Amino acid sequence: xxxxxxxxxxxxxxxxxxxxxxxVQLAKADMxxxxxxxxxxxxxxxxxxxxxxxxxxxxxxxxxxHWHMFDTVKGSDYLGDQDAIEFxxxxxxxxxxxxxxxxxxxxRLDSGKIYQRxxxxxxxxxxxxxxxxxxxxxxxxxxxxxxxxxxxxIKARSHFFTEYFAIDLLQDAEGGVTGALVMDIASGEPxxxxxxxxxxxxxxxxxVFRTTSNxxxxxxxxxxxxxxxxxxxxxMEFFQFHPTGVAGRGMLITEASRGEGGYLINSEGERFMExxxxxxxxxxxxxxxxxxxxTEVREGRGCGPNKDYVLxxxxxLGEEVVAKRLPGIRETSKIFLGVDPAFEPIxxxxxxxxxxxxxxxxxxxxVVAPVHHGPEEVVQGLYAAGECACVSVHGxxxxxxxxxxxxxxxxxxxxxxxxxxxxxxxxxxxTDSSSEECAMARFQRFDMSGEGITVAELRSEFRKVMExxxxxxxxxxxxxxxxxxxxxxxxxxxxxxxxxxxxxxxTARIEAFELxxxxxxxxxxxxxxxxxxxxxxxxxRPDYPERDDRNWMRxxxxxxxxxxxxxxxxxxxxxxxxxxxPKPRVY
Amino acid sequence: xxFQIYRFNPDVDQEPRMQSFxxxxxxxxxxxxxxxxxxxxxxxxxxxxxxxxxxxGSDGVNVNGRNQLACITPVSDYEKGPVVIRPLxxxxxxxxxxxxxxxxxxxxxxxxxxxxxKDPVPEQENLQTPEQRARLDGLxxxxxxxCCSSSCPSFWWNPEKFLGPQALLSSWRFLADSxxxxxxxxxxxxxxxxxVFRCHTIMNCVDACPKHLNPTRAIGHIRNxxxxxxx
Amino acid sequence: MSRxxxxxxxxxxxxxxxxxxxxxxxxxxxxxxTVPPVDHQALKSWVGNPGMWLATALFFLFLLLxxxxxxxxxxxxxxxxxxxxxxxxAAVFVFVLICGLWVLSILMGVL
Numbered sequence: 001x002x003x004x005x006x007x008x009x010x011x012x013x014x015x016x017x018x019x020x021x022x023x024v025q026l027a028k029a030d031m032x033x034x035x036x037x038x039x040x041x042x043x044x045x046x047x048x049x050x051x052x053x054x055x056x057x058x059x060x061x062x063x064x065x066h067w068h069m070f071d072t073v074k075g076s077d078y079l080g081d082q083d084a085i086e087f088x089x090x091x092x093x094x095x096x097x098x099x100x101x102x103x104x105x106x107x108r109l110d111s112g113k114i115y116q117r118x119x120x121x122x123x124x125x126x127x128x129x130x131x132x133x134x135x136x137x138x139x140x141x142x143x144x145x146x147x148x149x150x151x152x153x154i155k156a157r158s159h160f161f162t163e164y165f166a167i168d169l170l171q172d173a174e175g176g177v178t179g180a181l182v183m184d185i186a187s188g189e190p191x192x193x194x195x196x197x198x199x200x201x202x203x204x205x206x207x208v209f210r211t212t213s214n215x216x217x218x219x220x221x222x223x224x225x226x227x228x229x230x231x232x233x234x235x236m237e238f239f240q241f242h243p244t245g246v247a248g249r250g251m252l253i254t255e256a257s258r259g260e261g262g263y264l265i266n267s268e269g270e271r272f273m274e275x276x277x278x279x280x281x282x283x284x285x286x287x288x289x290x291x292x293x294x295t296e297v298r299e300g301r302g303c304g305p306n307k308d309y310v311l312x313x314x315x316x317l318g319e320e321v322v323a324k325r326l327p328g329i330r331e332t333s334k335i336f337l338g339v340d341p342a343f344e345p346i347x348x349x350x351x352x353x354x355x356x357x358x359x360x361x362x363x364x365x366x367v368v369a370p371v372h373h374g375p376e377e378v379v380q381g382l383y384a385a386g387e388c389a390c391v392s393v394h395g396x397x398x399x400x401x402x403x404x405x406x407x408x409x410x411x412x413x414x415x416x417x418x419x420x421x422x423x424x425x426x427x428x429x430x431t432d433s434s435s436e437e438c439a440m441a442r443f444q445r446f447d448m449s450g451e452g453i454t455v456a457e458l459r460s461e462f463r464k465v466m467e468x469x470x471x472x473x474x475x476x477x478x479x480x481x482x483x484x485x486x487x488x489x490x491x492x493x494x495x496x497x498x499x500x501x502x503x504x505x506x507t508a509r510i511e512a513f514e515l516x517x518x519x520x521x522x523x524x525x526x527x528x529x530x531x532x533x534x535x536x537x538x539x540x541r542p543d544y545p546e547r548d549d550r551n552w553m554r555x556x557x558x559x560x561x562x563x564x565x566x567x568x569x570x571x572x573x574x575x576x577x578x579x580x581x582p583k584p585r586v587y
Numbered sequence: 588x589x590f591q592i593y594r595f596n597p598d599v600d601q602e603p604r605m606q607s608f609x610x611x612x613x614x615x616x617x618x619x620x621x622x623x624x625x626x627x628x629x630x631x632x633x634x635x636x637x638x639x640x641x642x643x644g645s646d647g648v649n650v651n652g653r654n655q656l657a658c659i660t661p662v663s664d665y666e667k668g669p670v671v672i673r674p675l676x677x678x679x680x681x682x683x684x685x686x687x688x689x690x691x692x693x694x695x696x697x698x699x700x701x702x703x704x705k706d707p708v709p710e711q712e713n714l715q716t717p718e719q720r721a722r723l724d725g726l727x728x729x730x731x732x733x734c735c736s737s738s739c740p741s742f743w744w745n746p747e748k749f750l751g752p753q754a755l756l757s758s759w760r761f762l763a764d765s766x767x768x769x770x771x772x773x774x775x776x777x778x779x780x781x782x783v784f785r786c787h788t789i790m791n792c793v794d795a796c797p798k799h800l801n802p803t804r805a806i807g808h809i810r811n812x813x814x815x816x817x818x
Numbered sequence: 819m820s821r822x823x824x825x826x827x828x829x830x831x832x833x834x835x836x837x838x839x840x841x842x843x844x845x846x847x848x849x850x851x852t853v854p855p856v857d858h859q860a861l862k863s864w865v866g867n868p869g870m871w872l873a874t875a876l877f878f879l880f881l882l883l884x885x886x887x888x889x890x891x892x893x894x895x896x897x898x899x900x901x902x903x904x905x906x907x908a909a910v911f912v913f914v915l916i917c918g919l920w921v922l923s924i925l926m927g928v929l
Contacts (some may be wrong), residue, residue: 006631039635040692043643057711100712103702103766105720105727112714137727143642143729151701186681215638251640332640335659336615456627500631502598505682508630744895750871778825787891813826 004191007428008034009158010418011179011195013166013222014043017142017404018386018411019201020149022365025415027156031422034193036161036182038217038510041150045203045215046407049142050254050328051119052134053099053408054401055092059113060132065089067124068133072402075285076395077119078553078582079235081571084363084391088402089348091409095133099408104148106137107325117325118259119400121285121587130283134401139254139328142404164191165510166221167441169198169229169382170431175371176380177229178431181439185510188503190443192436194428197381197418200226200359200367201411204387207514208522209352209470210463213245213252222324222388223516226359231369232557232566235357236389236521238530238538240398241472243289245351246336247309253329253348255400257341258282258326262314264293265345266301271392272310277587284587287397287538290350294472297349300350304347311345318342350472356398356538357528358390360557365389365414370557375568381429383418385410392555395570396537447514452497455512462489462519470526476541481532486523487563493519516570522556531565532556549582588612588662590621593673596631596682603680605671612662618672619646619658620682634684641797644730648684648736649673651696654734656797675742677731690746691733691753698758699776703769718764726760726805728798729753735792735802741785748781752792752802755783759805762812774813783809832887835880842877866928878921886914 010026012019015037026033035046037582056063068089073080100106100114107115122131137144141456153160163185170178170192179194202222206214217473223233244253244264258264263282266272276292277284284292293310302308314322319342324331326341333339333346352476361367365383386407393406493516500508534548535541557566572579590610608625619636625765626632634657636646641659650659651671678686704713735750736742750758753791758777761767777783783806792802821838855861865874897903 039637039645040731041690043637043645045638045643047730048638048640048642097710097712101702101704101708103761103764105723105764106712108715108717108720110717112716114712140642140728143730147727148701154696155699155701186687215643217637218788288620328642335619335641335661338615454630456630498630502631504596504598505633505685506631507626507633511630695904741895744898780828780890782825784825784829784891785895810826810829814830817826817830 002190006034006191008032008192008195009194009197010034011036012201012389013180013199014044014201014203014386015041015150015160015387016201016203017046017146017149017407019199019572020146020153021411022199022201022385022415022418024149024152024156025412026418027153027158029419031110031419032135033158034161034195035153035158036164036166036180036193038163038165038185038221040162041153041160042147043217044146045144045218046146046404048213048252049145050139051121051253051256051259051406052117052136052141052401053096053145053404054119054122054132054399055096055135055405056089056131057096057114057116057135059109060113060116061124062126062135063131065093067126067131067579068092069574069577070126071121071123071131072393072399073580074127074583074585075397075399076393077397077547077585078549079238079392079536079555079570079578080394081392082574082579083571086574086577087163087363088393088409091413092405095405095408095412099145099148100277102148102152104137104144106135106144117256118283119255120258120280120283120289120567121399122283129553130371131282134187134256134259136256138324139256145404145408161193165513166202166225167443167513169225170194170439171229171435172429173432174380175230175526176429177382178429179447180225181436181443183443185235186505188506188509190440194431196425196428197383197421198475199365199383199385199414199418200388201384202388204355205521206352207261207465208463208518208525210460210467211245211250212352213242213250213351219514219517220388220521221514221517222384222450223358224520226367226384227520230561231359231367231382232559233357233521233524234360234555234557235392235396235528236355236524236558237532237556238356238396239352239470239525240354240356240538241290241350242353243286243293243350244312244348245353246332247304247347247349249336250351251332251336252333252351252353253346254287254326257312257314257326257329260318260321261391262312262313264289265311265313266296267303268301270301272296272301278362280587285397286400287540288587290472291540292344293348293350309347309349312348313345314341315343315345317515337368352467354398354403355387356390356392356394356396358388359384360555361385361410363389363391363410363413364417365410366417370566370568372463381425381557383414385414398537446498446509447501448497449499449501450497452495453492455496455498455508455515458489458492459511459515459518462486462515462522465489466522466525470529472540474529474539475567476530479526482526483530486519486526490519490523520560522564524560527563528565553582589669590625591669591671592625592632592683594632594683595680598665599790605779607724616661616662617658618648618655618662621662622672627635633682641817642730644732647675647732647734649781653705654795655737656734657731659797675737675777677737677746686747687813688733691736691751694736694746694754695731695757698775700757702761702764703772704766706766713766715765722763722765722805723760725800729756729760731799732797734797738791738795739785740789745781745785749785750782752786752806755786755809756800756805758803761809762809771816774816777809828887832884835884838880839877839884842873862928871925871928875925877916878925882914882918886910
């Protein structure tokens, strides 16, 4: 069997919002772009984003990118890099206009301008009254954006490798990235894709938790590939639990339901968020609301026969508003709960939703890691954007409506920066043969048959461990046990065998690769979480309930080799405005 | 409950076969949960799925003769009798419930599914009234699952030439958009005996669409617009 | 803007001809029922009336056009082989043409 090798200018792994927005910039500039995706592009998880994308357009009332920046810094619990945040909030405005020009069917105001709704953590005048900053296409904004970006890529003639699974990155002798080994899922055959620049845009890793809003495909593939290539993962202890998942199932009920005027009640019918966040109430930041719900349930004020969820009320808004502004969640509630939110409250409970951490990158999408000297050295030929990356604009907690913004702004920018990089690097670098052998060994790893553990068994055990030991509230003892258990699971991964080693569309093989990725990412989460001895944003430790800016206002970096942690400072200096110094975070 | 599943692995099977599985059904279970349970027992079983909430469009399958998204089809809909799950009809089978959707995607690409503007790019957004925007409702929500086109006999017979209900719905989505400025160009590209006019209005697509969209109506709108333009 | 006969025009003519065919049938039937012709000669003179003759000629023209489009659609739907399809289209076309000439010869005889 001779291995197929193909050469492209750019390789983009992942075809969600970030990957597609990068690809379109490059394809429009007549670069040869290969976009590898394990699913057809419009099945990427960007499609499930509901509420919208933040930009200070000021269509509903006065707004400014500076206020947006303040909210994002505060929302990040002062762990976000302020230069990147300023950049993102400024770029938000042209980015949304560009989407509109490309055809996104945004909902409209009577003035004909893009409709904007209120979301949690948004304010005007640096923490004063509620802002309306989230640009929306009903409650299917991600769908509208992803389809539009795919359409733009068809127009620009990007080269898609649809249903190809990326096995591992390939590197030259200096550690620079030269492409990737991928597998055609339909035929099961491997292929080498060489590129002068490679962009990881593989999205999140929500599947590490048992109850998650994330799709089956969100297995942290890019994060794990980066780890195995010697790149650390940054801030992995910060994992957002979205307050309102469908109770018991995990799929999302958008924050827009509260933005449109919905609120939460406990078993006593009390609007309990008034106690936890007297100012913003139900539109407090997501970590605050998620903790409040878990606390209510733990203290016995949960609803239902098992008292294990709270209720989200939107029925007081009237059927017309629900039908017009929240059609998607109405459909979801009807199908999965048999509840019509226009008339009855929705049972909700927090669900694992978003990784604030990821592959450390700068605001141009370049992957930066402490390779030889200094904490932020550029890894040659490697870029990362979207949820798999950590710029870091979300810090310890992401605001609703900022994730679509993140993927779009940094997807676009990495595309543009790659263009410049290609100008400076006209030749392909030479892949080191040992790197290729390593990747091929991984590819053949699950060809072994025989007795062993099944993927399904180990995966469900692993996801349960992650949920029990790295959930909303984290104590030292619980996490220590979690680290031990995940390490043990990692050892047992070697005993995993496939019953079916056939080639054609073998989903069992894919799931085995994904499980390995999940475990690598999972161990970074529990390790980083165990060592951060403070409560900040989504990382909440009852044994260290306060934020500790003196010791912990720094980013963590987890290295797979030796299970090692390192730290680097937060970039507190914005590009053009004054820095926002850390303040107590109240809503 | 008993589930009959279409099985075919070209690496080992000469011919497709039906395999029966008994799965314990719980309240609130969707068909995707059943398929996942079968996959847990027999990892050689292949089917596509991802989001689990009916937005990614991966898991279109044929259930008792009707195309459905497995993840939003409650098992309780089938309490009475055996459930026969087959791949989407009319497409070449890759393995088990996985079909080759190339023709389907090709037809989607063929209608130039992107906004075409002739005017200079404005500084801010293009304006669109809520009424103009409302014309797009029921069009842009398509998730490309393929349930409609693979239930359409005309698409079975001429998948390379007839655009099929999905692509025509997408075509109308842009024709109906007040911002699009390529009406004549789009209509010209749709002419010919095959692209639109293999539709004989049997409305299988409307029956199949899991998002409750109406491709037949969209096709009617296209024909009416052609009529309006020609008189 | 070009609209080929094969696509939109064919569809439009099929619909337009159907309307005429329906209208003509209703009129002709009503007339045959209310004022039934006593013999063949009476029928001939009714059809031979210039207005009626033109309407009848149009009826057959549209009937054949309608049939041609309809049968052509069926062939386009179901016959995949290009050679067989072309052969069948040609056969149907010849058949329709012969029918047309036959109708024409009858109608000329009425005048």
